[in-house]
Amino acid sequence: MLVAFSVSPSVTDAEGGVTAAVADAVRVVRESGLPHRTDSMFTTIEGEWDECMAVVKACVDAVAARCPRVGLVLKADVRPGHSGELQGKLDRLEAQLDEG
8 A cells, every 4th residue: 555644743843844843754754664755745655554554653653742733644545466556656657648
């Protein structure tokens, strides 16, 4: 499965930023060993249901350590029997675009 999610504190730092708290969550993702990709809005991870949800929960916990209230946005693509889709979906899209 692919899980795209965003975790953010409801309270910002003195300058209105959330970078430090988000960095704590991204560290959790990187240490998980799951295939992942982070962009400016979401982090996407790939794995089995239980391992993905465990990483999402650990990310929420990491942000909650800095702030008493955490926002979570999550979207999942549940497709049993498929792996390598973090890149595979993009490769298929690019191939289709190349065909015109």
